[in-house]
Amino acid sequence: MVVTSRDVARLAGVSQPTVSRALRDDARVSEDTKKRVREAAQLLGYVPSEAGRALSSGRTRRIGLLVTDLDNQFYSHIIAPVHRELERLGYQLMLHTETADNETVAERLAANGLDGVLLATATVDSIAPLRLRDRGMPFVYFNRIGSLVGADAAVVDPAAGYQDAVDRIAELGHTRVGAVLGPANTSTAQMREAALRAALTARGLVLAESCVRRAPYGAIEGEAAAAELLAGDEPPTVLFCGNDVVAYGALNAARRAGLSVPGDVSIIGFDDLPEASWPIVDLTTIGYDITGMARAAADLIVRRIEHPDAERSEITFASSFVPRSTVAAPRPR
Template identity: 45%
Template sequence: MITSHDVAKLAGVSQPTVSRALRDVPGVSMQTRSRVRDAARALGYVPSQAGRSLSTRTTGRIGIVSDQLANPFYPALVDPLHQRLAECGYRTILVVDHGQDEVAIETLVDGSLDGVILTTSELSSELPLELSRRGMPSVLVNRLVKGSTVDECTADDAHGAGLVADLFVGLGHRRIAAIFGPQTTSTGRAGAEGFRSRLQAKNVDLPESMVRTGPFTTEHGAHALATLLNCSERPTAIFCANDVVAMGALNTAVTLGLRVPEDLSIVGFDDIPMASWARLNLTTVHAGIDELARTAADMILARIKHPESPQRSHVEPVRLVLRGTHAPPPSHTPPLIA
């Protein structure tokens, strides 16, 4: 049976160097890494995860609880998480949260993972508490949980929503509407509170008839805008809870014959890669998804190494990204295509 010692002999390096090179641990030169991989390939050597687990009492795997990757926000978050963890020698295991019921705790504490990154938690989730109680290192990223004591990192959602309110009011909009996310999530609630608060500070009303609340989906955005456009006084500007919701709203606007932004301004949140596509050119709030991912990865690795250290909390700054879907209000109410 071929072992790492055989690879080390052929590559002309030590056995620990073989282990570090094959796990992409920083500190091994590209030349050495290439030589080790060539030797392993020539000998048909495959590293044994079981052997590593026995010798280090770790699995080298981090679980990421994510929504389905059909939602484009999650690939934008999961990919940099995966990259950062790989740089540090860890593999990632994706655990999909289908939304009907919370992910079973048994899936995460069966001994196959060294830590867990939670990206989909609702405010009332008991998962972080259960993971802590069972000694499993975990980090909340994107969404927070009430009363949680685990490490957490999120964007400054309330401030970002306030920036959109400032933009709309500064452009002269007064008939402003909002398509908010679910109020069972910290992101949905903070965005709604931040937007309402900033409008109120500027003496601009946001009546309930101009508000729609629902999931972070294109379907919600599309349906919500269709109902808002049926209001007696149609809105001239729409704040969407995230870019995915905004994409649905944009599609409805185009379907009904409205020009964006000449007839209707639509602004999203997150700045996922698709938002910058020329076809969308979406004005949005940059939430620093890459930065959040790298921070969360570093947090989980630090927690694994120092399980008793104090709780860490990080709020990622946000900024407005002005693209092509905002403008002053139209001088008249444009007709809709029947």
């Protein structure tokens, strides 16, 4: 015999609508009633129907996470905390990959019957947020933000981390500074470059354009860009990289060129991914609460779905310098 919500209601001594609200963790239901309903559901082996929920509420309780690709280690470390937080809130995570931000993104996301979307791939000139807004699809910027449409966001402030990192390399005596920055049309690259240049200026250091390369946030691209900088007549003695994945590529470039790290060149990443702390990597980097940011983004999209008229919210996470073995004083030349 199939157990229904009405069976749960009879056992718990409540109405059938109260069962539905209690199992959705609705704030209008008391904690005592929620407990009775959950115990009754567990005793009867009742499993709520997602299709029934969607019909009764007009929602699928599915939220999309849009990423560029699954090969980038950054995304692999945010999926799990987003999934856990959404599951705790009664929603399912639907992963979507996108190789380019174009006009069809919003249409394809809408076709999947999502209640909302976390955008982790937005460029500053992206039109996807415009299309989502026009379709009435709630969305939240995650890590990156767009400039064409304002929305809730969970982001990182790189200023403190770069200030401490620059203080450290200045104290060690570095004067030839290089950088492999991210794509110029991403808010992360723009904010990190601005914070880095401000910190360098405060210490009387300069980041010359000849010592800058801009590349996608990938290890292969990072290696190619770093190789160009390290092959120059006056190569930098320290390289700031747009993220840890780019820094992994820079480490490879140094190794291929027969250079020692940190003897010939110091390398600094950004994100403090778990692999950065592995003894074989031991990357000096700039970190922040990446798990907390993932949870915050999940909370924001659920809040936007359930309270569409709520004030816009931007949650900003502070950054900090994480010293490890890839930074040391420059060798005398």
